[in-house]
Amino acid sequence: MEPLREIHGFKKRDEDQLNEEHSPFWAIEKGAVLQEARCFNDTQLSSRKCQQVITKLLYLYNQGQAFTKTEATEVFFSVTKLFHATDGNLRRLLYLIIKEICPSSDEVIIVTSSLMKDMNSKVDLYRANSIRVLCSITDSSLLGQIERFLKQAVVDKSSVVSTAALVSGLKLMQVNPDIVRRWSSEVQEAASSENVLVQFHAIALLQQIKQTDRLAVNKLIAQCVRSNIRSPLATCLVIRYVSELLQCGSGVDTDMYFGFLESCLRNKSEMVVFEAAKNIARLPNVDSRLLQSAMVVLQLLLTSSKMILRFGAIRALDSIANKDPTIVAVCNPELESLASDSNQAISTAAITTLLRTGSEASVDKLMRKISSLFAGLQDEHKLVVIKTIQTLCSKYSKKHRSFISFLSSSLREEGGLEYKQAIVDCILHIVHANDDVKELGLIHLSEFIEDCEYTQLSTHILHVLGEDGPFTHDPSRFIRYIYNRLFLENAAIRAAAVSALTSFGLKCPVLRDQLSVLLARCVHDSDDEVRDRATLFSNWLELNEHRYVPNLDAVSDVEVALETYLQSSMDTSFCLDDVKQRTDLVQPSDDGKSTENAIVKDEHVHLIALKMCPQLSALGTNVMSSSTIPLTESETEYKVTCVKHIFPQHLIFQFICENTIEEQVLDNVSVQLEKISDHCDLLRNESVIILPRLISNTQGYTYVVFERPQSTPFCARFTCSLRFTAKEIDPVSGVPEEIGYEDDYLLEDITVNFSDFVLNLELEDITKAWENLPGGSELSSSYEPTQHASLKETLNQIISVTRLSLWHSVESQVSGSQKLNCVLAGVVDWDIITLVHLELSSDNMHNTKAHVKVRATTSEASRMLLDALID
Known part of the structure; x- marks a missing residue:
């Protein structure tokens, strides 16, 4: 019996432990909680039960559970009955759920009287929370009624009430700033409070009130700098305001502000010292002596016994190293010791900062140190290091082999898709930046896909191998890695491997026969995509031509030709060679090609x-x-x-x-x-x-x-x-x-405009096309285009206005005058054929005249085109 009792004892203890770890919110349902909310209506309230129900309701709200309007209204009316409760914790939850429910304007009136009664209560807990709730749920009309109470609360003797009013003022500045601006005198009085939180929030609110008046903001900051601010939080806030002013650098007393920042480096509060040092180091054109003092402070904080100070200092140095690594180099001894810190965030920041501040000679030593620490980091911290290495590749071009060696060893470790993708991207960045290490990097990627568990990553690497592998010194060494994928992987990877092998066959004629045999084995694959690719690519490799895929520069022309073909009877097969590419009248210069593209x-x-x-x-x-x-x-x-x-x-x-x-x-x-x-x-x-x-x-x-x-x-x-x-x-x-x-x-x-409806028209015989158009649609007119322009410039201007295509032009010169006869053609609104005979003439004084004849499928189109030309 004794062993049975012992087993029963273990079982009992396990059940107790399970009950202790069980979440109070596990498997709760909205309907059941709404039923429990009826306890708010009980004559004998149970404070503990009401607290539990409100907590469950808040949990459901914050988890995104949708409440209907009826349900929300019922909950709201039920909780308003709890204003008679005297339990402090229950009242706190009551205020909180009213803010979360955020009743409609019609329902706010019901609870306003109770909240205003609490605002005038003698209990600070009720006064402070009622202020927060009222400012959150009321609109501008109700705010005007309680403004007097809010002003009094700002200068209240109780710091809890005063802080609540000030924080509410900060929120109201976003929706109703005019009301808050009328509190300036009261907020100014609160800024001199001895309570640290009241002073902090008062200065923040004053800055928000005056932020539209730059002169007033400068005056406020100068006043704060000269006064004795007791609150470390407020001092940190003023430091940030001073830093913003100095970065603007126009019309400010820099000596006074720099002196204030220097004095903050000797403050008793570590928070203030850190904030001052961080902002000084980030300022442009800062005095070298002051900058050195700030760096000494950050260097001392790196050796602090408090983890939060070490973390703050290393984060500040890491951001500074992004702009000027030489400034942070003096802290390298401390950074090396922090690289092995027990906190992973600190060690990661130390590693990335060392990578930025170190020299090329120290890269190898640093990479060995990182390798020993890398295994213990989580993926999110490893990602930071990988991205830092990628940014430094251009800086340390001679150390690309060291980087690739480290990255390839990291690929073989356990990690998620995002982490492995970052490593592959970093290797490819190095490969494309330095041809000397291209083959080395591709070999490491080839070895990686042997054990890669991510389809997306494997297909990406296979594509890269197909693009860059054929141009290495020994392309054949990659074939084995790619061919193995045809039998050991899923269909998506097999299809990518077929495409990669084809790329090698097209770009390396020496390997073509061998690869044709390999692709022939894939023709009977179980997957349709793999079979189709293998069949098509095998035929490509059997051809003796040099171009296997047409170079489709004008994709839009191909699209138009395909649409036209689909609308036809399709008696003959579609041929890409029949697609005529468009050519513009005026060819762009080389300088304008990139902009045009x-x-x-x-x-x-x-x-x-x-x-x-x-x-x-x-x-x-x-x-x-x-x-x-x-x-x-x-x-x-x-x-x-x-x-x-x-x-x-x-x-x-x-x-x-x-x-x-x-x-x-x-x-x-x-x-x-x-x-x-x-x-x-x-x-x-x-x-x-x-x-x-x-x-x-x-x-x-x-x-x-x-x-x-x-x-x-x-x-x-x-x-x-x-x-x-x-x-x-x-x-x-x-x-x-x-x-x-x-x-x-x-x-x-x-x-x-008329030109918006014009498409290009292809004709074989212009004369025949002109005769086929109805003669009744012909219109003619003469006009004078822009003066002092050449005939070609005038023609180009007409083409740009009408978007018609130039099909024929003849230049001639008779007794000092120049003439240009041309034919323009186009299709208007898909089915209206339009032709224009244009005769341009210019005398010795560059006076240009134009005579136009227009024919179209309809007379209305001829009239509109002629109007577009003349206008």
Whole structure:
């Protein structure tokens, strides 16, 4: 029996331990908790039970559990009955849940009287919490009624009440600053309080109140510097304000402020000393003596027995080393000892700082030290080291072999995908920067894929091997690693291996026959993708041509040719050789190629975004797109450009919006268009696609869609205004405020021109095409283009206005006058063929005359084209 009792005793102890570790929130359900909330209505309240229920409700709220409006209202009315409770902990939870529930404006009135009663209570706990809750749930109209009480609370004798009022004022500055600005005298009085927290919050609120007045802010900071600030927190705050002033460096007393910072280095509080040293080291053009004093302080903090001081000092030095490593080099002995610190965050920061501050001669020694410490670090800290090594590759070009050796050994250790991906990216960065170590780096990556457990990483490496491997001294050494993947890995990796082997065969003719045999073995693979690739690539390798894949420079031309082919009867097979690439009349200079390529790339991105918009997917693929049109100046806070997309029955304005204000997000962004020309009556407003949110320094798209009559080109003009709801970002949490303000931002007008409807036209016989067009559509006119321009310049201007293609031109010169006869052609709105006979003449005084004959499929198109030329 004795052994049984012993076993039973162990079992009992295990159950007790399990109960102790069991979470009180495990498996709680919203419905059950709402049922428990009925205890708030009991005549005999149980403070302990009510606290437990409120805690569960708060847990559900913070876990994102959705409460219906009815449920939230019932909870709110129930908890308001707890204002009669006297238990301090229960009252704290009561105030907290009222803030979390955030009742509607109709319900706030119910609880306001109770909160105002608590605000006038003699119990500091009630007064402080009621102030916080009232400022969180009330609107501006109710705030005006309690403003007098808030002013009194700011200068209250109780530090708890005063701090609550000041912190509430900081929050109110974001939503109702006008009310808070009327507290200036009371806040100024609180700034001289002997309580450290009251003084800290008062100075912070004063700075917020005066932040729009630069002179007032300077005066406040100067006053704080001259006065005796007792609060270390307030002193740290003033140090930051002084640092911001000195960085601006205009119209400030630098001697006084630098003297203040130097005095803070001798403060009794370690917090103040650290803050002063950190800010001094970051200041530009700081005095060398003061900088040396700051570095000595940070160096002493590195040897502190307090872990938080060591961590703060090493973080400050690490950020300083990013800008000027030579300043931090004096701390290298202390940094080397911290590299083996028990705290991983400290050791990681010490390692990265040493990498930045060390010399090229010390890299090998440092890498050996890092190798011994690396295994004990977690992935998040290893990532920091890897990224630091990648940034230093260009600095220590002679140590690339040491870096690759360290990185390859790190690849063989355990780690997650993000960590392994960072190492591979770092190796590839070195490989592409230094051809001398390319083969070494690729060999290490080849060995890594032998045991790599991540498909995404293996396929990436196989692609790189296929691109760079054939250009090494011995390409054949990579074949074994790639071929092994064909039998030991999943389908995605096998497909990537087939492509990599094909790349070797195409780029290394010596290996082609061997690789053809290897690819033939994959033709019967169990996966369709692998089989298709192996079959196609085997045929490529059997060809004797040098080019296996056509060089498709003009992808847009191929797309148009494919769309035309799909709309035809498709009696013959589609051939890429039949695709004619477009050539411009005026070839761009070499200097303008990069800019032109960037513009084309941007326009392609905008077109992809249009096609990916689900609301516009039903409009089809026939689209004519204009170039990007700026609607704002380049230096404005909101940048907007527009692209016009013309479909057979729709006109879409695509607005590319960018917000450059980092402290603000824009919600519900749209562009309002107003018609201001007669032809706008042809359009019917169909929809506006709103951009839900636009964060800073990113691009977003909003669209305005019009329905238009088919095969009817027109000219129209619109006024534009950008509409949005601006929301400020909380500088502490980085989260946008819930309440914003609506605003309109005036943009430049947009014009739809005849040229927006024109496509290129390919003709074999111009004369025959002219005769086939109806003679009744022919219109002619003479006019004088821009004076003092050559004939070619005039022709280029006409082509840019109409977007017609030049098919024929003849120059002649008779008795001092020059003539240029040419034919322009184009397709308007997909099916209206348009031809123009243009005769330009110029005399000795460069007076140019133009005679135009226009024919088109319809007379309306001829008239519109002639108007576009003359205007």
